[in-house]
Amino acid sequence: MSDSRSMSYQPKPGVFQPLMTEQRAQMLTRSSLSYWEDAWRRLKSNRRALISLYIVIGLLAFTVLGPLVWTIDPAAQDLDQISTPPGADRSATLVEPYRPWDGSSALPMAPGLRLAEPATTQAVRLLWDPLEGASAYRVYRNIFPMDPGDALGLPLAETFTAAETRFEDRLDLQPRTYYYTVVALDDHGHQLPARDTLEVSVERVVTVREAVSRGLVKAEDNPQPGDAVELALHPLGTDYLGRDMLARLMYGARVSLFIGICAPLLFVLFGTVYGSTAGFMGGRVDQGLMRFADFVIALPFLLFMILFKIAFGIGPGESGILPMVVAMVLLLWPATARLVRGQILQVREEGYVNAARLLGARTNYLVLRHMIPNTLGVILVTLTFAVPNAIFIEAFLSFIGMGVAPPTPSWGSMCNEGIKTMLTYPHELIFPAVMISITVLAFNLLGDGLRDALDAKMRSTE
């Protein structure tokens, strides 16, 4: 039938040209994408996941490169700046070294309780006029202005006689406002109603020698008392021991991220080997292995985490990071094992595996060429979700004091220290808490993105 028609139709010459062999009319197919290329393409089009990826890279840079840029020792204490919030005033004045006071100096001030010399963090020297009926005096210091009937604050000292009407305060002076009160005492040491209060603003001072030795000024500049200097810069403030928060956050990131990445890597690896063995062997072996995994899952996680950590012990001078990793690996592998086993069982029944087997593929080839690449997506997603989980666990354990041993900082232990002074110095809690939150958030969103990109079945309906 076609024969006769083709015979009957004769195209005019020039309408149809035979195609040259190297010419193609049109490229209809794009170059084929591999699984990973496809996944990467999907991930790139997911803005949230991409931003998270950048954040994760930024965090790693903060951890690895940060200490190279910000070379402050995280253990070094700056006792002039304890618990200072970021952006606090850093100015100080140079003074001469401390000299004992003979009580001779006096500033022109109103009678009553008054300063003998300008108040500095080196010493506050007080003088007062005799109070009525006093046979001795007691000196108080408060950090709040007082209403009548309030507590007077910290009792600093008592004089022995009524003649002694001066006092020198050198107790942990901070550059702030203090309220000093002198109370008259009777013969028996009871307080009398006569008292006098003075508001004192203390100025921060540093001795010349100290300033030179701490590198605040150079010796060749010939610093003189009275010069103004800037104290060391702490961009994120200091903690309750005067340690630099930024340096500690960087160092703590090292600890937290090390645990948060190492432990998941190890237990996901172990779970993968375990689960794929079970799934591949099948039968009795599978049943036995998975029953054991079920038992481990049923262990009360936290209790065992603490128990294991103590069982491995922390020697003096050790940070306790390794015991924590080991304990996590011992307890967290079964979830991955279950997942991988399920995947392997599924992949084993796929047509391409049967086809490969029929073509004479060996077990090694099957595992390496088909099983592992086809489960890798799921494993990778598990890994990304395991990271924030591990960071949480570390933070949590350090928070209840069962984690990393001090003085090693980790974000969790920094939170633990910060929460005690939460009301007065919130920055000590906020910074590590924000770091934990950002890290966990980034890994979670990245995990979401990876899951959407890698695994069609688990793709979330967002």
Add this chain to the structure above:
Amino acid sequence: MWRYTLRRLIQGVITVWFIATATFMAMHAVPGDPLTSDKAVPAEIRANLEAKYGLDKPVFQQYLIYMGNLVRGDFGISFVQKNREVNDIIREHFPVSATLGILAIVFAGLGGVLWGALTALYRNRLPDVVIMFLVILGISVPSFVFAALGQLTLVNLNDLAGFSVLPVAGWGTVWHMLVPSLVLGLSTMAYLTRLMRSSMLEVVSSDFVRTARAKGLPPTRIFSKHQLRNAILPVITVLGPSIAAITTGGFVVELVFAIPGLGRYFVQAVQQLDYTVIMGTTVFYGAFLVLMVIIVDLLYGLIDPRMRLE
């Protein structure tokens, strides 16, 4: 159904036995024992004490003795606290932890289902965006930060009101429980909201919902009978494991809000190597968790008729 329950219970007992054995071995692997203390005890007295408490026997024999007592429901007496049986400690402090945990689960479950359903109904509109933002926050912020923030809020609230609206810490009345359990349930609530949302979105576009709509059922009935009931299933599956997660978080909340729960006792007992208290609390917690998972699984059968057939 009954055979299934029985099988699960037997499995549960084996699991608890495994937990007990693992704890026993891990505990004895820790250097030292409960009699180790700062004070130097003469060797003779130590030997007497060891004999009295059976610590001189081989570990395996101690294990058999302990297991025998355990079967009879006797957790032994504390090594460190005076005159206290472990049974008493559990009886006194577990209800506190359990109340906290159950309230948290109730908060998390109700909140999760409600918010999840809401976000699915308002998909990609303002309520969805706002709630999902809060959910991401709830998943990413550690529980102790929430606990601290919760306490801070209470302090400021009481300060603002001029009298104690809600107690800041402690335990006793319903008012004490409110904020801690809310804080405890927050991350689980966030997780459940996410789960509920995706499962709800799946259900909304399913055939049976379209059929129900086509035959003219009122939307409220479709929502409650068809959508909610089907979408809630995955939430219930993860409720069992969530209970474990909530007991974990309970430690921190108990610590921050000064609640006399079991968690604090455990941490203390581990530090002092109080063998019987460690064993007692772990085995008890383990048994409780196993039981909860079984109950949740059985509950699943009640809600999803398809499961009953298997």
